[in-house]
Amino acid sequence: MLYQLKFLSVFLLLSLSLNAWSTNQHPDVEDVCQKVGSKLASVSIKECLSNRYFSPRYYSVNGKAILETHFPANEDNPDAPRILFIGGIHGDEYSSVSVTFKWLNTLRKHHSGAFDWHFLPVLNPDGLLQRRSSRVNANKVDLNRNFIPAPEFPEPLEHWQKSAKKRLRYYPGHAPLSEPESRVIHELIDDYKPTVIVSVHAPHGILDFDGGIQPPRKLGPLHLRQLGTYPGSLGNYGWFVKNIPVVTIELPYAGIMPKKHDIDRMWTDLVRWLKYKAKRKPSAVASANGESGNVVK
């Protein structure tokens, strides 16, 4: 009996500590999840905290943690395509953050290990987590115009100053990569070497694509409509500067969630397209393995 009691107490202690370990997140991560869950009707605090995040490596202008969560490929599949997935680069596009969390729920249940996923579900926490959310970050910069433009494109600031649509919400910042949030993407492109970048926006209700491979024709209800790129945008930088295809998902409404059925179809179509079209370049595989490879451009 005594032995059984001892066994039971050890078991209880062990399960308690395991529980604490599995829900324990860095306080800065918890803070962001609390605020995201309070701000967005479609994402609960618990749901946000269900993902296991990195101890924060990056912070926004106002010192909020940039959430990062990772789903590794199977160990026997070192050449698996790497997908860098970004939600909420624009802080007032609520659905782009909420839908990204729904896809994270799917991935937690069904991650097969065929791909390596790196998710930043809330890239612009300062824009989102304020009373009136804004497209821009805390320095009033449109992060999706704050990247390095391709050589044949004009400087983003010059372009904005000349543009008839010169509006504050598209302000690209005084120089490319002036903002910590866009530098996160810049650093991850160099360190993580993604095969494909996926970025979620709203409210244009289409699918946009920059890249040299065949784009997806549609993702669920969203049909391909290539809009062309703006200097300083992620699509321009990712493909024309870094040679990485960029899938831009434009959900139909910023403040209304797509139907569950459509959220699932978009995900299934994306994964199917990745399966057939996303291949790591031999150069990326070689350099990630510590060898020097010739960059194929």
Ligand SMILES: [Zn+2]
């Ligand atoms: Zn947007």
